[in-house]
Amino acid sequence: MEISPIIRIEKLVKKFPMGKSEFTxxxxxxxxxxxxxxxxxxxxxxxxxxxxxxxxxxxxxxSSGEAFVLGRSIGxxxxxxxxxxxxENLGFIFQSYNLLAVYTVYENVEFPLLLLxxxxxxxxxxxxxxxxxxxxxxxxxxxxxxxxxxxxxxxAIARAMVKKPSIxxxxxxxxxxxxxxxxxxxxxxxxLNRELKTTFLFATHDDKVISYLRRKIFLLDGNxxxxxxxxx
Numbered sequence: 001m002e003i004s005p006i007i008r009i010e011k012l013v014k015k016f017p018m019g020k021s022e023f024t025x026x027x028x029x030x031x032x033x034x035x036x037x038x039x040x041x042x043x044x045x046x047x048x049x050x051x052x053x054x055x056x057x058x059x060x061x062x063s064s065g066e067a068f069v070l071g072r073s074i075g076x077x078x079x080x081x082x083x084x085x086x087x088e089n090l091g092f093i094f095q096s097y098n099l100l101a102v103y104t105v106y107e108n109v110e111f112p113l114l115l116l117x118x119x120x121x122x123x124x125x126x127x128x129x130x131x132x133x134x135x136x137x138x139x140x141x142x143x144x145x146x147x148x149x150x151x152x153x154x155x156a157i158a159r160a161m162v163k164k165p166s167i168x169x170x171x172x173x174x175x176x177x178x179x180x181x182x183x184x185x186x187x188x189x190x191x192l193n194r195e196l197k198t199t200f201l202f203a204t205h206d207d208k209v210i211s212y213l214r215r216k217i218f219l220l221d222g223n224x225x226x227x228x229x230x231x232x
Contacts, residue, residue: 049203091160150181
């Protein structure tokens with residue numbers, strides 16, 4: 001049965017200790033993301049974008065309030081349950097790629113599948129399909145140091161998409177890329193969103209990324225300041 005919304009945030013507060021006081025990174029966020037959206041958290045450094053993305057990705061927990069992802073309350077998950085949610089349902093794309101330099105492109109993309117119960121033949125098909133999506137099927141034996149920045153980020157996208165996750169979380173995915181590579185990467189993600197119905201949620205202040213978003217959620221001082229939705 002479809003779970004809608006796919007992400008639901010209710011009165012979410014996140015505080016971090018700062019010396020003898022606390023810093024409030026998120027201050028009562030209310031937000032709903034539905035399945036298949038191509039949306040972004042937009043705002044200056046310190047507005048709470050990455051903190052919110054980390055909570056949605058079960059890498060952190062709320063101080064108060066609720067964050068529901070695929071119907072699960074992030075704050076109530078055990079460490080094992082949070083790891084299972086990430087393993088089975090979430091894909092991550094980071095600005096620094098986070099590829100394993102000693103492994104080939106094929107091995108980097110295959111890695112998430114080794115944590116799941118797929119046969120070797122299924123893994124091979126899924127890896128090659130994923131590398132076809134990003135146009136790197138001819139680079140399977142290359143290692144990250146032999147690739148350009150744009151190619152590394154495409155490998156990172158293939159790794160995020162290989163298990164066809166319900167949600168992909170992308171934190172400043174074009175920060176280290178030039179304009180041409182950025183647009184190629186973003187066009188690839190738009191295509192995957194459209195064809196696979198994967199929900200994409202970005203954290204960004206990059207105008208190139210923002211121009212592709214169908215929904216822009218502007219954060220300011222830890223709260224939703226306003227939203228913009230691109231007409232179809």
